[in-house]
Amino acid sequence: MNQRIRFRMFAHSWVSDWNHGNAHFLRGLAHELAKLSHEVRCYEQENSWSRAHLEQEGQEVARRATQQFYESFPELDVKFYRNDERFDSFAIEQLQDADVVIIHEWNPPEIVNKLLSLKKRLGFRALFHDTHHRAYTSPGEILQLDLKSFDGVLAFGRAIQRIYQDGFGVPRAWTFHEAADTTHFRSLEAQRINDVIWVGNWGDEERTRELDEFLIQPAANLGAKVAVHGVRYPREAQVRLSQAGIQYRGYLSNLEAPQAYAQSAVTVHVPRRFYANGLSGVPTIRVFEALACGIPLLSAPWTDTEGLFREGADYLCLPNRPAMEAEMRCLLRDERARSQMADQGLNTIRQRHTCAHRAQQLVEICEELGR
Numbered sequence: 001m002n003q004r005i006r007f008r009m010f011a012h013s014w015v016s017d018w019n020h021g022n023a024h025f026l027r028g029l030a031h032e033l034a035k036l037s038h039e040v041r042c043y044e045q046e047n048s049w050s051r052a053h054l055e056q057e058g059q060e061v062a063r064r065a066t067q068q069f070y071e072s073f074p075e076l077d078v079k080f081y082r083n084d085e086r087f088d089s090f091a092i093e094q095l096q097d098a099d100v101v102i103i104h105e106w107n108p109p110e111i112v113n114k115l116l117s118l119k120k121r122l123g124f125r126a127l128f129h130d131t132h133h134r135a136y137t138s139p140g141e142i143l144q145l146d147l148k149s150f151d152g153v154l155a156f157g158r159a160i161q162r163i164y165q166d167g168f169g170v171p172r173a174w175t176f177h178e179a180a181d182t183t184h185f186r187s188l189e190a191q192r193i194n195d196v197i198w199v200g201n202w203g204d205e206e207r208t209r210e211l212d213e214f215l216i217q218p219a220a221n222l223g224a225k226v227a228v229h230g231v232r233y234p235r236e237a238q239v240r241l242s243q244a245g246i247q248y249r250g251y252l253s254n255l256e257a258p259q260a261y262a263q264s265a266v267t268v269h270v271p272r273r274f275y276a277n278g279l280s281g282v283p284t285i286r287v288f289e290a291l292a293c294g295i296p297l298l299s300a301p302w303t304d305t306e307g308l309f310r311e312g313a314d315y316l317c318l319p320n321r322p323a324m325e326a327e328m329r330c331l332l333r334d335e336r337a338r339s340q341m342a343d344q345g346l347n348t349i350r351q352r353h354t355c356a357h358r359a360q361q362l363v364e365i366c367e368e369l370g371r
Helices: 022-035 049-056 059-072 087-095 109-117 158-167 208-222 235-243 254-262 285-292 321-333 335-352 355-369
Strands: 006-010 039-045 077-081 100-104 125-130 152-155 173-175 194-199 226-229 246-248 264-269 297-299
Touching: 006 022, 022 039, 022 285, 022 355, 049 059, 059 254, 077 087, 087 109, 100 109, 109 125, 125 355, 152 158, 152 355, 158 173, 194 208, 194 254, 194 321, 208 226, 208 235, 208 246, 208 321, 226 254, 235 246, 254 264, 254 285, 264 285, 264 321, 285 297, 285 335, 297 321, 321 335
Parallel strands: 006 039, 006 100, 039 077, 100 125, 125 152, 152 173, 194 226, 194 264, 226 246, 264 297
Antiparallel strands: none
């Protein structure tokens, strides 16, 4: 493969991160590939679901989030396509000189399969990037894709990698964890206005009970100043937060999260149910980002089966509500303990889990594939 790789990356959305946490890592990965002097072009469908919902937040909110993206990632060449009869000619034009086409899992199956149909004709390599639990929870959706035509799968956890190799018969798959975009996620100085912050979306009843046990109840019992940012909170969830004395602040552009973390003493990780049992070992992007921002992190039950972090040092995992409540109380009183935990988590991110680390891993995978 040429020293300078021409990457073409298809994702649901680059500009909008509304209910699209994968955009966080994808942006950072593309940014780091460009810094390594590779050619990167990014593609998203016009009027994506995420972009449409961002627009519904209001004109000023959408304008601000969009402006933040373009100002923060000026080197990213984002192109838009329509999922119609013109897509074939668009794809042929865009991919004529491509070396590697990376297709994220949140793309329409017809788009994925059309891209794969051009592989032999145009001579590029294709990698499928899976950062979701569908391969585990809804395998039929993944099997709509022409998996045999991919040159390999980038799976964001070993459990997902095994599903592709052992379950779907894909011969080449790599564990390719998400990571923190440390160009934009870093420790900031700010006046503390919150005791506890949680940044995450409600959605799909995948952790409703866990949020109540590990965030809402402890907050109510402690009387702490707690803020929640995120989307897709139904009316009953907002009422429950209000009754617990928690401020629900709605959508927060991901690029504003470092400032929100800096204004808070402690944050919480509440994994969705799938990542706490069958897919243990897969943290969400928010874990990497929070630790990169130097904030102490307390987690609901989650097993780090792949040894990404040092449990008990980089973060604390609590088994139940009383333990979570006690640890929150302790940390809120002990600035030295908070600082020590934050420093340890931040060091682990810098040493092992930045988008620069993953960009280098991806280049090595591409070199392994050859041209």
